[in-house]
Each structure stands twice: as structure tokens, then as C-alpha cells.
Amino acid sequence: MSEYTLSLKRVMLLQKTLEDGGTTTCPLRRPETTMDAEIEVENDSQPHRLSVRFGPLTSSITLKRGDSAKYMALRDFLQDVANGRTESGQLSQEDIDLREALDSVNTVIRADQIAYITATTNPELPVGAVVTNDLGEICAAATGTCKEHLAQVIRTQLRPAQEGLGERA
Numbered sequence: 001m002s003e004y005t006l007s008l009k010r011v012m013l014l015q016k017t018l019e020d021g022g023t024t025t026c027p028l029r030r031p032e033t034t035m036d037a038e039i040e041v042e043n044d045s046q047p048h049r050l051s052v053r054f055g056p057l058t059s060s061i062t063l064k065r066g067d068s069a070k071y072m073a074l075r076d077f078l079q080d081v082a083n084g085r086t087e088s089g090q091l092s093q094e095d096i097d098l099r100e101a102l103d104s105v106n107t108v109i110r111a112d113q114i115a116y117i118t119a120t121t122n123p124e125l126p127v128g129a130v131v132t133n134d135l136g137e138i139c140a141a142a143t144g145t146c147k148e149h150l151a152q153v154i155r156t157q158l159r160p161a162q163e164g165l166g167e168r169a
Helices: 008-020 070-082 093-106 147-158
Strands: 022-030 033-043 047-054 057-064 113-119 127-133 138-144
Touching: 008 022, 008 033, 008 070, 008 113, 008 127, 022 070, 033 070, 047 070, 057 070, 070 093, 070 113, 093 113, 093 127, 093 147, 127 147, 138 147
Parallel strands: none
Antiparallel strands: 022 033, 033 047, 047 057, 113 127, 127 138
């Protein structure tokens, strides 16, 4: 039996609810079924307080507003609750690798940009990223062989083209 997962696209869609507060329903999928998470977000000056309900099961989490990894933490939390791992407190090696990749990509983006990191199904390029601006527009998207390679590819995509390269005045 495979585990419930939350796609990167869904995490990006949850961004507005997380920032503005309110309620939403978010499907988590596995090949044989889908389960809806009912999410309620309450915002204070600093934290986001979320309560999540999967049928009769409820759980909650508090996330810091300024934390660049809060979207990954939300994804991990939702997947853990859906898959019955709410008490484990243990990060898998993949989770650790993805958080390290997020940290690497965050070093090459601007403060008004948000990076979303995901594992891919390609063993040669196992990690991917999408960078959006504060309007939700995609600024860069790439896959990489490791966290350093991914950050380098994203940096290259975000760097403005140099005009007049090779020309002399």
C-alpha cells in the first residue's frame, strides 16, 4: 500500500489560505484512493495556527509566519497525519534532503520570492524546485542532481541577462 501524498501544486494553492486565514479542503492522494483534509487557519501577528480534520481524525500545528520552510512543514504535517505518523516526530532522509535543498535554493532567491521544493521520480535529477514571486507568478523552475546543483540552476534562471555582452563602447 502506498502513502498519501500532497502535490507541490496543492501546497502552492494552500499558500493563500495560510497567509489570509480561513478554511479550505485539500485532497491528498494515493493510487487507490483520495482523502480530503479540511483545514482551518487562524492567523495572529506571528504564528499561523492550523487545525486539520481527516474524517474523525483531527490534529493541529503552529507555523511561524517568517519561516521560509513553513510550506514544506505544512506538506509534511498533512502527509504525516494522513498516513498515521502524527506521533513519530522523525524526519525521513528524503525530508531532511528536501529541507536542505530548500535552504540552498533560499540562498539564491530574493526576499519577495518563495521556493517550493519537491522530490521527483527521475533518479538522475531527484530534486526539483519552483520559485514564485509574491503575486504567485512562476519565476523559475528546475530539477537538479543535488541541492547545490539545484540552487545553481535556479540562480542561473533568476539572473538577469547581461546586455551588450562582448560589445565595446
